[in-house]
Amino acid sequence: MSTKYEVKTSNKLGRYLVAAKDLRAGERILSDQPFVLGPNSDTSLVCFNCYLPLISKFVVCKNCGIAPICPGDGCPEQFAKWHSRQECDFFRNLKLNKGTSPMTMVQNVGSLLVLRALLKQNDSPQEWKVFSELESHLDRRRDSSVWEYYDNTVKFIQSLGLLENGQNQELVQQICAAIDVNSFEVRGPPIPAIGCAEVLRGVYLQATLLAHDCVANTHMSINDNNVLVCHASTDIKKGEPIYYNYTDALKGTAIRQQHLMIGKYFKCTCSRCSDVTEMGTYMSSAVCPACKTGYMSQHGELWVCHSCKNETEHSVVGHKVQCCSDKLEVINKKDEKELEEYIRYVSLVLAPNHYLLLDAKQRLAGVLRDIINREPRPTKKVMRRKMELCKELLPVLETLSPGICRIKAITLYELHATIVQLAKKLFDAREITGADFADELLCAEKHLKHALEMLVIEPGNSPEGELCAKALEEYRALKLTIAKVMDSVHAEGKVYKIEDVTEEEALHPEID
Structure with a gap:
């Protein structure tokens, strides 16, 4: 067991980590190799060996004759290699015994991660046992659209002869569910000189035990060798839970809750989610139409002003907020004037730190940065505006991501x-x-x-x-x-x- 943390169990959190000693901000808590890592289910074609996108052409592995890999000089040396000897032998047997073609793999690249997890059953039995015990919420997914979505993956795995000896399609659905619920997004290798890359998913057996809180006390990073490293972002006292935020800290409570319910199958009840002001940031609040100075937060079907106590129907305020959201979707987010106009418009409706406004301000700051770096003589007005935007964002981040x-x-x-x-x-x-x-x-x-x-x-x-x-x-x-x-x-x-x-x-x- 690590000297930095220990595993606890509760009815609310299940298995989770607590600090085994006082941890300082910046202290490394754990580092974790991926149990399995691969492309998303809706991915474009990637190299089975290094996960570089294969844009125009590919070759197949010389040993197995099935796995699509990088053409030309092959995979760059600096990238990790994932087409293992065991997998290569498995693919080679498929070609010899079942006549499996490379196009079968090309057409099912979105199922590669599930296939590689299933192959771990024999290749890494101890890790497989830990993986098989991860929360999957399988019963909640049964007969749902998600269950149907993975039907093609089940059929693909069946076609490879991997569901024999009494195993059935439910095992594949359980693997799909465990990956969906417990995986972390991983930045894939970028194509040299172009920069585009696929977003991968990785399952990390230690890190997946981190409990969620919308105000986390950890900072996560994944390096180019795909090793996940978790540091304490704040001081953590011995015995305190170690939390990671599985959502976007700069989104409002309703969006975070939706993300967690769809992806993790639970409703968050952390201090931020339980506070309609979102820790005093009013990140989901609107300007009160009555007093014009107070901010309204939603309480069920009513929006109530924290200042004058005015109550307004959700159908009224909610409609205005939705219009602001719809407007942000359609404007040119790389245009300085359109962003400034949007900010002026929605500031009449939304609280200053509303997540839609913060989104627009972040984008505008990026546009202004590009202008400053591009122009030989950027104006003082542009510089001051960029500084103003940064200063408006920092206090919110300090509160929500201390x-x-x-x-x-x-x-x-x-x-x-x-x-x-x-x-x-x-x-x-x-x-x-x-x-x-x-x-x-x-x-x-x-x-x-x-x-x-x-x-x-x-x-x-x-x-x-x-x-x-x-x-x-x-x-x-x-x-x-x-x-x-x-x-x-x-x-x-x-x-x-x-x-x-x-x-x-x-x-x-x-x-x-």
Whole structure:
């Protein structure tokens, strides 16, 4: 058993993990190899060996003559290889004894993950036993549209002769259910120079025991070797449950609940879901039409204002919220003017931190970032607007995703970058003094250092890990710039205290 956690059982959570000792924010709790990993059921064709998308052509494995794999020079060396010797021998026997063709595999690539899980029954019997005991909610899926959806997978597995010796189609449905309920999304390998990749699914037998809470205390990452690493995102006391958020923290309660009910078959009753204000963020609330200043939250068939207590029928407020949602679906989300117009329009209806508004603001911040990076002389207005958007998002993230948070780190990095760019522009134009310039750079340094403290635990070969490396170089450069500016402003009589921050300190030595 790990010294970091232990497994408990309860009627509410089933099997779940608790801290076996006090855990610090940033401390690694567990790392987990996938029991099985593969493409989604609705995937495009991917290489059976490395999961690269096969866009135009493929070849088949020379040994088994069935598995579609990368053409040309074959699979890139840096990618993990999944077409095992045992599987290759199995496919070879299929071709020899049943005449199975490569096109059979091509047409059933969406069933590959289920097939590989079933083959584990003989290849890894101990792991298979743990997998077979995972929650599947099979009875709730029986005779449903999901059950029918996987009928083709059942027929495919049957055609391979894997359901003999008294086994039946229910075993395949149980595997499908266990994967649906317990898998994690994994970023597949991108095509070099193009970047497109398939989203894979992986079952991790340790990590799947993490209980859900919409305000989690863990941070999850999966590296290019498909190893899942779980860190504490906040301090966790000995004996406290270890939680992971299986939903999107920046979605409203109704959407999160729907996601959990459809995918995990349970209704969340965490502190956030039980609070109509969503911990004071009013993320699903609307502006009260009566007092114009208060926010209304839904209570059954009524929406009630927290300020003036006005009550409005759900058919009225719900319709307005739905119109805002429908509008976001159809606008051009890469157009600055359309996004700004949408934000102005829905701000008359929705609370400032409503998830639809936050979605639009995130997208607008990305558009403005691209404008700033693309234009040789971006305007001060664009820079200030981007900074404003970042500052509006950060308090919400701090409340709903306390501690280490990937989106928060990226937002802080973006905020720091724009502060530096704007401050330099103003200083070069003699619109601010050297002392003001130094103040802005120190503010940017604070945000960048905070971002680095979170990004440092990301896998080095992930986009966030690459951002960490870039941010560290910018941190070094920013420290030098600050030192030079300080030298020039000392004559003005303003005294600054600059801490000597080493590279190790910048990367937060407390993080394991």
